[in-house]
Amino acid sequence: MSQLKPDASKQISRTVSDPGSDSSNSVGSNIQRTVAIARNTFREAVRDRVLYNLVLFVLLLIGGAIFLGELSAGQDAKIIADLGLSAMLLFGVFIAIFVGVGLVYKEIERRTLDAILSKPIGRGQFLLGKYLGLCLTLLVNVLIMGVGVSLALVYVRRGWDPLALKIWPAILLIYVELMIMTGVALLFSTFSSPALSALLTFFVFIIGHFSADLKTLGNSSGSAAARWLFRSLYYGLPNLSNYSMITEAAHGYIPGARVIVVSVAYAISYIVVLLAAATLVFNRRNFK
Amino acid sequence: MKKDALRLLVIVLGLAEVVLLAHWIDDHRQDMNARFGEERLYVDGATAKRLTFAFNGIAADWYWMRSLQYVGGKIVRYEDSHNGRFNLGNLSSLDLKLLAPLLRVSTTLDPQFMAPYEYGAFILPEVNQDEAISLLNYGIAANQSSWRLYHYLGYIYWQREDYAQASDIYAAGSRLPGAPAWMAALSARMKAEGGSRDAGREMYRRLYEDSKDEAVKDMVTKQIMRLDSLDDRDVIRRLLTDYRAQSGRCASAWRDVTGALRTARLKIDSTTGAPLDPSDTPYRLIKDHRTKFEMGDVDRVLDGDLDPFIRNYLLSRRKGTLGSAAEAGDDS
Numbered sequence: 001m002s003q004l005k006p007d008a009s010k011q012i013s014r015t016v017s018d019p020g021s022d023s024s025n026s027v028g029s030n031i032q033r034t035v036a037i038a039r040n041t042f043r044e045a046v047r048d049r050v051l052y053n054l055v056l057f058v059l060l061l062i063g064g065a066i067f068l069g070e071l072s073a074g075q076d077a078k079i080i081a082d083l084g085l086s087a088m089l090l091f092g093v094f095i096a097i098f099v100g101v102g103l104v105y106k107e108i109e110r111r112t113l114d115a116i117l118s119k120p121i122g123r124g125q126f127l128l129g130k131y132l133g134l135c136l137t138l139l140v141n142v143l144i145m146g147v148g149v150s151l152a153l154v155y156v157r158r159g160w161d162p163l164a165l166k167i168w169p170a171i172l173l174i175y176v177e178l179m180i181m182t183g184v185a186l187l188f189s190t191f192s193s194p195a196l197s198a199l200l201t202f203f204v205f206i207i208g209h210f211s212a213d214l215k216t217l218g219n220s221s222g223s224a225a226a227r228w229l230f231r232s233l234y235y236g237l238p239n240l241s242n243y244s245m246i247t248e249a250a251h252g253y254i255p256g257a258r259v260i261v262v263s264v265a266y267a268i269s270y271i272v273v274l275l276a277a278a279t280l281v282f283n284r285r286n287f288k
Numbered sequence: 289m290k291k292d293a294l295r296l297l298v299i300v301l302g303l304a305e306v307v308l309l310a311h312w313i314d315d316h317r318q319d320m321n322a323r324f325g326e327e328r329l330y331v332d333g334a335t336a337k338r339l340t341f342a343f344n345g346i347a348a349d350w351y352w353m354r355s356l357q358y359v360g361g362k363i364v365r366y367e368d369s370h371n372g373r374f375n376l377g378n379l380s381s382l383d384l385k386l387l388a389p390l391l392r393v394s395t396t397l398d399p400q401f402m403a404p405y406e407y408g409a410f411i412l413p414e415v416n417q418d419e420a421i422s423l424l425n426y427g428i429a430a431n432q433s434s435w436r437l438y439h440y441l442g443y444i445y446w447q448r449e450d451y452a453q454a455s456d457i458y459a460a461g462s463r464l465p466g467a468p469a470w471m472a473a474l475s476a477r478m479k480a481e482g483g484s485r486d487a488g489r490e491m492y493r494r495l496y497e498d499s500k501d502e503a504v505k506d507m508v509t510k511q512i513m514r515l516d517s518l519d520d521r522d523v524i525r526r527l528l529t530d531y532r533a534q535s536g537r538c539a540s541a542w543r544d545v546t547g548a549l550r551t552a553r554l555k556i557d558s559t560t561g562a563p564l565d566p567s568d569t570p571y572r573l574i575k576d577h578r579t580k581f582e583m584g585d586v587d588r589v590l591d592g593d594l595d596p597f598i599r600n601y602l603l604s605r606r607k608g609t610l611g612s613a614a615e616a617g618d619d620s
Contacts, residue, residue, distance in 0.1 A: 071353050074500045075403050079353075082345040089342055209341035240342070247345030251400050 033121050034129040041103070041133020042140075050099055050137060053091050057145055060087055061152045068156070076156045081167055081250035084149030085174065089246065091145070092138055092178040093205055099137070100185025101197035103130045104282070124279035131186050131275060138178045146171045163252050169260060170249030176267045177243035181205060183274035184238070190282045207233070208240030238270050332389075333396025340397065348398030355390040355404065359411060379414035388412060388419040395423065399430035402437075403501065409440035410504050413447055420444050435467035436498065442478070446491060451482025470494060485515045513566035523552050524563055524571060538577075579604040 045051070064083050068076040104127070107113040116126060149171075150164035184204050188197035207214070211234055218230030242263045245255055331339065340347040362382040363374045391404045391412065405427040412420035424441040431437060438461025445454035458475035461467055474494065477487050489512060496508040527548045531539050539545050546561040555564040562570035574589050575582040581600040583589055589597075604610040 071356065072349070073356055073403065073407070073503055075349070075352065078401070078403075079346075079349045082349050086343045086346040206341070210338075213338070244342040246342060247348070247398050248400070250345050253400075 030122075030125060033119075034125050034132065037116075037121075037126060037129025038132035038136060041130050042136045045099060045134065045137040048099075050095055051141060051144075053095065054141065054144055054148075057087055057091060058148055061148050065152045065155050077153055077161060077163055078250045080152050080156055081149065081163060082246060084145065084152060085167060085170055085246040085249060088142060088145045088149070088171065089174050089177070092142060092174065093181055095138060095141065096134070096178050096181040097185050097198050097201045097205075100134055100182045101189045101192075101194045101201060103134060103186055104189045105194050105197070123282045124275075127186065127190070127278050127282055128275060131182060134182050134186075135179055138182065139175065142171060142175045142178070163250075166252045166254055167249045169254050170245040172260065173243040173245050173255070173263060176264055177240055180208075180238050180240070180243075180267050180270055180274075183271045183278075187274050187278040187281070190278045190285070204237060205240065208238045209244065211237065211239040211241050239266070242266065331393070333393040336393050337397050344397045348394045348401050351390055351394035351397065352401065352404055355387060355394065355407065358386055358390060359384060379411060384411070384415045387415055388423070391423055392426075395427060395430075399427070402427075402431075402434070405437055405440060406499065406501060406504060409444055410507055413444050417444065417448060433464055433466070435461040435464045435471060437461075438464070438467075439471065439494070439498065442474070443491060443495065446478065446482065446488075449483065451478050454482060455479040485518060489515050516566045520554060520563065520565060520571070523554060524549070527552060576600065578610050 061080070061084055064080055065076070068079050068083075072079050104113075107116070113126075117123065146168065149167060153161045153164040153167075181201065181204075185197060185201045188200050192200065214230050214234040214237075218227050218234055221227045221230060245253075248255070336347060336351075337344050359382070362384060366382060367374050388408075391408045394404045395401060405424060408420055408423045412423065421441065421444055424437055424444065427437045428434070428441065438457050442454045442457040442461065445451075445457060455475045455478035458471050458478060462469075462471035462475055470490075474487075474490060477490065481487050492508045492512045492515070496505055496512070499505050499508065527545050528539055531545050531548070542549075542561040542563070546556060549556055549563050555568070556562070557564055557570050560570060562572075564570055572586040574586055576597050579597070579600040581597060583596065601610070
């Protein structure tokens with residue numbers, strides 16, 4: 001199945017030839033084109049049955065809600081929250097990695113990129129559209145999963161449980177982490193094969209959760225070169241432990257607004273850097 | 289169509305073979321499980337925490353459920369090999385050597401997870417009291433505002449009959465924000481009468497009210513029943529002694545003292561007139577009046593297990609105290 005044919009190309013063409021727009025380079029037109037690519041990427045993900053993971057997730061929650069009470073000696077609500085949020089992160093990371101690494105590569109491989117770039121659309125716009133499309137897919141995924149976890153908590157408590165609301169800040173942070181991982185996958189997909197990109201993105205996910213150790217190693221290392229290396233890795237790679245609030249959320253702990261705002265600001269900055277780097281690499285590529 | 293039917297047959301037969309082979313493998317692997325099942329855990333809590341990065345909560349839950357399955361599995365095997373029900377007061381016979389490491393990994397992965405501390409406070413002292421105290425101290429260090437952990441730790445020291453330490457721990461817990469007023473009261477009671485049954489009863493009552501774990505509630509209920517039974521036995525002994533003093537002979541049947549037992553508000557079996565313990569089981573007692581030795585397990589004695597009586601008889605004869613108990617008239 002082609003990536004952007006025929007829907008996106010038609011939409012982009014419509015955007016370009018829109019009589020209402022006086023210039024193909026106006027801000028409104030640029031946004032419309034980016035939105036068209038994002039919308040199409042979302043449709044593509046839905047057509048590729050990416051959201052079918054929700055079925056597995058729901059089965060996991062139903063099974064957990066029914067059987068955990070027997071196995072956990074009354075800790076079923078905590079375990080449902082842990083299980084639901086952990087599965088949300090795990091499924092989301094797999095989607096971000098395995099769909100993200102193919103976003104650009106498939107377009108190049110199937111030559112559909114030529115049809116898109118022949119339109120008045122920048123390579124950066126194309127990447128941004130692709131990125132936003134996958135983020136939209138993940139948002140839908142995370143929202144449905146979040147509602148599922150909340151309902152499962154209400155079910156196991158046989159009534160209203162405040163934990164059903166208290167987990168949502170942690171869900172927001174999981175989503176932000178997935179946005180970073182999508183950016184990383186997109187960056188790798190602009191210059192590498194899907195298999196290698198997936199591997200590298202997965203490494204970034206793992207190392208991103210060991211950031212605190214990198215900092216400790218940097219501070220405690222005797223060699224100046226090693227200190228420099230570990231500190232570079234610490235600041236260069238995303239610190240994903242900022243977004244790991246699953247365990248705390250399962251106890252009903254809500255992170256402070258300042259923590260959330262700073263974490264989101266860090267993510268936005270990091271994503272901007274990732275997309276800029278991806279655009280830089282993508283602009284230099286020759287597709288002939 | 290025929291080919292499809294053939295494929296379907298291959299699938300069904302293949303699955304049946306897989307099930308049979310899995311069954312065979314399970315049967316032949318049991319010996320290995322028995323040999324290696326009790327080996328130390330491969331990863332300690334700190335290592336597990338690093339390996340699980342964002343998923344330490346669900347890993348803690350896994351280790352928690354594994355702890356429950358470990359104890360449950362041991363109980364089932366004990367019951368299978370001993371032809372009967374397992375008594376929760378006899379946990380030390382299960383040899384639960386992996387329980388402490390499992391609970392330790394669970395709490396290291398998620399130090400705010402209270403259930404393993406509570407479970408550890410009740411089950412672990414039967415296996416290793418020092419491990420139980422260490423687990424609770426770790427929990428207190430990680431959750432400094434949790435008065436419940438002081439409650440559990442105080443309970444362990446109370447079981448150890450270290451009433452002064454238990455009192456200090458309850459006092460420390462009572463000063464935490466949100467601690468209930470009875471923590472301070474229990475601290476004072478530990479200091480004044482730590483070994484009394486009333487202090488124990490109050491301790492168990494508070495543990496029952498606070499716990500959400502049905503297994504813990506069940507265990508606490510049985511402990512309260514045990515204390516009630518000890519009170520009952522004191523009353524029964526006193527009434528039997530009174531009867532002997534008044535009539536000049538021992539009671540030959542429960543009917544002889546049923547009226548007195550009723551007056552003392554003990555539950556009575558309407559058919560035999562025997563007093564009932566808190567679980568509604570009739571009290572039964574075999575006593576050698578010459579040596580004062582008694583056993584509640586009547587069936588064991590009737591089955592021929594007289595060794596404890598013979599041993600006590602010989603010891604009393606050697607000490608020259610044979611018959612002094614009966615003469616002293618302390619009991620029926």
